Amino acid sequence: LVGSEMCIRDRNMAVPPPAIEWRAEAVRWFDHWLKGIETGIMEEPRLAAYIRNGHPPGSELKNIPGSWRWESTWPPTDSTALTLHFREGKGLEVSPGRLSSERLEYRPSVGPEAGGSVMWWGDWSPDQRNIDSLSMVFETPPLDETVTILGFPKVHLSVSVDAPLAHWLVRLNDVSPNGEVTLVTGAGANGSHRISSSDPQPIVADEVFPLDIELHATSW
Numbered sequence: 001l002v003g004s005e006m007c008i009r010d011r012n013m014a015v016p017p018p019a020i021e022w023r024a025e026a027v028r029w030f031d032h033w034l035k036g037i038e039t040g041i042m043e044e045p046r047l048a049a050y051i052r053n054g055h056p057p058g059s060e061l062k063n064i065p066g067s068w069r070w071e072s073t074w075p076p077t078d079s080t081a082l083t084l085h086f087r088e089g090k091g092l093e094v095s096p097g098r099l100s101s102e103r104l105e106y107r108p109s110v111g112p113e114a115g116g117s118v119m120w121w122g123d124w125s126p127d128q129r130n131i132d133s134l135s136m137v138f139e140t141p142p143l144d145e146t147v148t149i150l151g152f153p154k155v156h157l158s159v160s161v162d163a164p165l166a167h168w169l170v171r172l173n174d175v176s177p178n179g180e181v182t183l184v185t186g187a188g189a190n191g192s193h194r195i196s197s198s199d200p201q202p203i204v205a206d207e208v209f210p211l212d213i214e215l216h217a218t219s220w
Contacts, residue, residue, distance in 0.1 A: 017063050018050060045070035049150055051219045054174055057182040059124040066219075075151065082147075084140065092138040104136045106166075114171055114183060121186050121216045128173050128181035139175065153185065153215040160209070164202040166191045170213050174220060185218035 028039040053065040087097040113131040155170050171186040192200040194209055203209075 045072045047071040057127040090138050092140045110134045125183040149220045155213045157211045159211050162205050184220045185215045187215040189213045
């Protein structure tokens with residue numbers, strides 16, 4: 001029992017640091033709303049976010065570099081939305097360009113490198129270069145200024161497939177000058193849920209349809 005209790009407690013801690021024990025904050029929230037206890041939580045900023053600095057892939061880090069920021073509004077008042085467009089030649093640019101279509105052959109062995117140690121996006125992940133070599137990759141030119149990401153990236157796709165069921169997995173990566181690729185965030189979508197998740201429908205082979213995927217919350 002002691003071992004089981006320790007296991008549960010450890011699973012609620014962020015690893016590696018900086019760590020936050022979220023259950024204490026949850027108790028303060030429920031004490032305020034369910035018991036009428038003044039815990040002071042409503043006087044605090046609505047959001048506390050840890051902005052991760054860029055770091056190499058893998059699990060060797062003992063501490064994630066970055067800094068905390070607190071926000072009273074969402075989205076933050078000093079933020080702007082950045083839209084990037086797919087370009088012919090697999091580029092990713094601020095300005096729209098000529099549209100083209102790309103094909104990707106399904107290979108069932110592709111993908112474990114994006115999964116981390118368990119099934120949560122954001123877990124430690126190895127260098128993404130291996131999976132990138134077998135994926136459809138769109139890249140921006142090298143960035144000439146610092147860009148801070150906070151929130152839920154969204155991807156708007158126009159897709160088709162020659163099978164009645166398919167999943168699309170989208171990853172947002174950071175490519176370092178030495179070529180290492182770190183997974184920032186990602187998400188998946190089941191094509192049969194393109195219209196409704198409560199009433200899934202098989203995909204019509206080769207029919208083009210829109211697919212919007214919201215990636216998991218992240219900072220970078």
